[in-house]
Amino acid sequence: MNEMTHRPSIEAPQLRTLLLTDLCDSTTLVERIGDVQAATLFRDHDRLVLDLQQRWRGRLIDRSDGLLLLFERPIDGLGFALDYVRELREMGDARRLELRARAGLHVGEVLTWRNSDEAVQVGAKPLEVEGLAKPMAARLMAMARPGQILLSAVAEPLAHRAARELGERGQHLLWKSHGRWRFKGVPDGQQIYEVGEPGIAPLRMPPNTPKAWRDLPLWRRPAALAAEAAIIAGIGVGVWLITRPAPAIAFNQRDWVVVADLRNLTGQSVLDDSLEQAFRISLEQSRYVNVLSDLKARDTLARMQLKPDTILDRAIASEIALRDGARAVILPTVAEVGGKVRVSAEIIDPHTQTTIYAESTEGVGAESTLTSIDSVTSVLRERLGEQLASIKDDSAPLPTVTTGSLDALRAFGLGQRSLSRGDYNEAQQFFERATALDPKFALAWLGQVRVTFGKEDLNKALMPLREAQKFRDHLAPRERMYLDAWSARFDAPAKAAAKWIELAKVYPDYHPAQGNAALWLYEDNRYEEALPYAKAATSEQYEYIGSNLDILGRLQLATERYADASTSFDRAVALGRQGSLRRQAALSATQRRYDSAEKALQKVSLQDLHGYIEKVSVAVDRADWNQAQKSARIALKMAEEAGGFDARAFLIPAATASWLADDESGARRMARQAAERAILALNDSANPYAEDDAALAIGAALIALRVGDDSVAAKVDKALQRRSSLMVATSLRELSDVMRAARLRAQKKPKEALTLLRPYLTGNERYQTRVVLMHAAADAGEFAEAVEHAQWLQRKRGAAFMELKCGQCLQALNVADSNIAALLEAQFLKRMGKANEANAKLKSFDAWWATEALPSYLRTQRESAVTTSRLGTV
Known part of the structure; x- marks a missing residue:
């Protein structure tokens, strides 16, 4: 017990x-x-x-x-x-x-x-x-x-x-x-x-x-395997002659691959970056296989909390592939075997990190490696399912589309690495070294173009662009189209959008094409057309997703898709796109949520010059003229110190703020100064900002006309006639006609103004087109039409904030007009005998802009509306 x-x-x-x-x-x-x-x-x-x-x-x-x-x-x-x-x-x-x-x-x-x-x-x-x-x-x-x-x-x-x-x-x-x-x-x-x-x-x-x-099943055990080997070998040869095996990896057209870092076992350091870039360039010629860019891979490394220089080996590259939705990893290797240089590559399944296919080619000497890479990548592309005919059509030998100099190719590879880190100065040095070693290396000239665009220094972009054009035949087909699209930016701006759209359609997963197509359509106010391209450019596989989310959000804001715009801007900010803080402020102001707008603006760096565009506009929208002028003065001082196009562009919001603050002489002075500087810049035939300078000059003329000065518009009109070739751009031609219509209205010819501008009502019209049409229709006694334009202006406040041209220099003027349109609508309704509707509209206007805050010009307008209201109630 x-x-x-x-x-x-x-x-x-x-x-x-x-x-x-x-x-x-x-x-x-x-x-x-x-x-x-x-x-x-x-x-x-x-x-x-x-x-x-x-x-x-x-x-x-x-x-x-x-x-x-x-x-x-x-x-x-x-x-x-x-x-x-x-x-x-x-x-x-x-x-x-x-x-x-x-x-x-x-x-x-x-x-x-x-x-x-x-x-x-x-x-x-x-x-x-x-x-x-x-x-x-x-x-x-x-x-x-x-x-x-x-x-x-x-x-x-x-x-x-x-x-x-x-x-x-x-x-x-x-x-x-x-x-x-x-x-x-x-x-x-x-x-x-x-x-x-x-x-x-x-x-x-x-x-x-x-x-x-x-x-193991019986047929896979050693005893059975020996007996089966001869039979399988005989059958296998016959089957292979009839058909090649289906890929053992689920790879489809336009799927993505990650190229791991090259394993260089030769001891020749010149092969490190040169052959890795060669693998990428060779694969990127395919329209069947998409290659994740090195910049995107390094960005994913950062999200994995790894250092940017972490070696992309089998395991790390597979992890990147899984995170970014790539179906395969390419692991390239170069080694010296028996006195020959062997180039090999493996296709790896990122889920299991097992090798699915392997291919290798040998050659004599380091100079054989480029030809070997072409041979290896062709087989890999075929293994992944690409048709042989397509491989032949979309491929050119690496020495032809790059360079025969491994030293030049290595310098280019190092430049690409620097570019992926955002070190533009170092990238420029490496690209210049590459073209010094091989002056016909078109891809390295194009690299210099990318650097100058990245630094937003268009003045320095023209020389390398012209060199790249000389050796256009030394580029792969996709890069040729890319070069042609950028060339149109300087040589035929009216065709630039079409060039980017063409490239985007031929290479639907080439995100620079999608992003630039969206941007150029956006510049032409073709917001709805631009949206699909902007959405395509926000794929997770693209390294510049943040900047393209910003463009997508701006397009969504311009088309009154406020919830979608908010999501896009939030994602862009989360990815480090600080410029989207400005857009968040504009989005809130568009909906008159000014506390939220101010909170967003407080997050914008005081050193961000372009952030002052929204700071001026939001202050204007709130009728805070003192704050608008203060922000405009700070921005103008910063722009003057920076020089270049911004030094003249920021005169327009400053002139707008002065006009609304009853400082007509200041507004007139700054408008004249802006026009003079823009006209001087237009006299330079090599000016890369010519189209923006033309729009800037027109904006200055419109401000001057608001304060009764027609002389600025007359000078601008003559200057534009001297640069008539710029008028092939529809958006610029429209702005030019807006200025001429405003002058016709000032000359008491409203019907001629209406005739001039009505053809532009296509759904893509400029904001100021509607403003001048509203005034001209009222002057001509067409009050129903004037009301229609006034209502459009109030409804399209997102477009008022987001419209491009001249660096958004007209944003403050557009925003002011979105409010003034309510006051004018009240006047028009009174003239039409609709007193009750007019009173309601006037009440809305008073809620936005208090009477005591109005400049004398608008106070007179409001008094006129009140007087008309009394007459209408009799």
């Missing part, structure tokens, strides 16, 4: 998650570092285990070189295993030791019982665990490789389904099946799985052990 009272009571079977781990080579480790250091290491190890045990709600059952833990849920056991393997590895790296653990995770029924206090005091464990689940977990752990986490078929689906609970890390775990295995003492085969983090998990087949071995 006493014996029975001291026997532990066994609890009913319970379903639990078991995790067994083993610290690899622990005995050897102690011998290597000594007892003292080992004691310190194991003390830190025990602290780590305790911390993880608390974090993942585990119960430690046993510990020696390894651990046995119980968990309520598989996801908790997996979380412990992932953290343990990673943090143990980091602990070892900090000590310059290799600390690796293997782990086995299984779910099953276990029996537990508590030992007596007396037994625990003499060394027994507090809790004993037994059951078939325990040796199953032990088998899994024993067969795992160092750093490997193996799961049973019971544990895997439960853990996989709950992986989202691990947060972002759970979305990027790598899961791999290792097939069926047999365990000693277990009658049925068991499906085994591996899970781990990129760069840590081995993702390799575990080795066979005396207690665990792969369950």
Whole structure:
């Protein structure tokens, strides 16, 4: 009876998650570092285990070189295993030791019982665990490789389904099946799985052990294989002659690949960056395969919290592919074998990191590598499913579309790396070095063009552009079209949009084409046409997604898609696009949410010159003339110090603010100054800002006409006649006619003004087109039409803020007119005998701009509206 009272009571079977781990080579480790250091290491190890045990709600059952833990849920056991393997590895790296653990995770029924206090005091464990689940977990752990986490078929689906609970890390775990295995003492085969983090998990087949071995079908066992080899070989040759095998990776047209960093095993450093760029250029000629840019890959590295110069090896490149939606990884290698240079490449499945295809070509000497790359990439493209005819049509030899000089190609590759880091000055130096080594290297000249556009220094873009044009035949087809589109920017602005659209259609996944097509259509006020291109340019595979989200948001704002615009701007800001803070302010002001607008403007850097455009406009929208003038003065001072186009463009918002603040002489002076500077710039036939300067001069003339000065418009009109070639641009021709219509109205010829401008009402008209049409219609007694224009102006406040041309120099004037249109609508309605509607509209205007804040010009207008109101009620 006493014996029975001291026997532990066994609890009913319970379903639990078991995790067994083993610290690899622990005995050897102690011998290597000594007892003292080992004691310190194991003390830190025990602290780590305790911390993880608390974090993942585990119960430690046993510990020696390894651990046995119980968990309520598989996801908790997996979380412990992932953290343990990673943090143990980091602990070892900090000590310059290799600390690796293997782990086995299984779910099953276990029996537990508590030992007596007396037994625990003499060394027994507090809790004993037994059951078939325990040796199953032990088998899994024993067969795992160092750093490997193996799961049973019971544990895997439960853990996989709950992986989202691990947060972002759970979305990027790598899961791999290792097939069926047999365990000693277990009658049925068991499906085994591996899970781990990129760069840590081995993702390799575990080795066979005396207690665990792969369950291979009979036909795959060695004895059967020998008998089958001859038959398979004969059949295989015949089948290959009939048809090539289907790709073993699910790759479709326009899918993406990541090119890993080149493994250069030759010892010749000149091949490092040169051949990596050559692989990219060769693959990018394909319209079937899309290549993730190096800049985008480095951006993804930053999101992975890795350094920009991290080597893109098999594991890291696979992780990038998984994050950015690429279907395959290309791992290029160059080596010297038997006196020859061998160029090879592997196609890797990023999910398993296994090699699907491999291809190699040998040549004599380093100069053979470019031809070898062409040969290798052609085969890879065919392996991925591209038709042979397409490969031939869309490919040109690398020495033809790049350069025969490996030194020049290396300089270009280094320039591309610098460009990807945003270091424009260093990139410029490398691109210049490349063209010095090979003056016919058109791609390097084009690189210099990209640098100057990136620095927004159009004056320096013309020389390298002309050099690239000379050697246009040395570019691949896509880059030729890219060059032609940028050339149109200088030589035929009216055709630029069409060139970008053509490139975007031929290469639908070439995001620079999509983004520039959207931008040029946007500049022409073709907002609805631009939206699909802007959306296409915000693909996750594009490195400049932030800037294109900004363009998308501006188009959405201009078309009154306020919720969509808010989402686009928020995403752009989250990606580091600080300029979108200005757009957020404009979006809020458009909806008259001024507190929100001011909060957004407070986040805009005081050193951001262009942020003052919205600061002036929002102040104008609130009838805060003093603040509008103050912001305009600060911006004008900054622009004068910077020089260039901005120094004259910022005179327009400053003149607008002065006009509204009743400083007509100041407005007149700044309008004249802006026009004179723009006209002087227009006299330079090589001026890259000619179209913007023409729009700027027109804007200055419109401001001057508001204060009764026609002389500025007369001078601008003559200057534009001297540069009549600019008028082929529809948007510029329209603005020019807006200025002429405003002059006709001032000359008491409103009907001629209407005749001149009505043809522009296509849905893409400029904001000031409607403003002048509204005034001219009223002057001509066409009040119904005047009301229609006034209502359009109030409704299209998003377009008032977002309209381009001359660096948005007319934004403040447009915003002012969106409010003034309400006052004028009230006048027009009174003239039409609609007193009640007029009073309601006047009430809205008063809510926006208080009477006491109005400049004398508008106060007179309002008094006229009130007088008309009284007459209308009689």
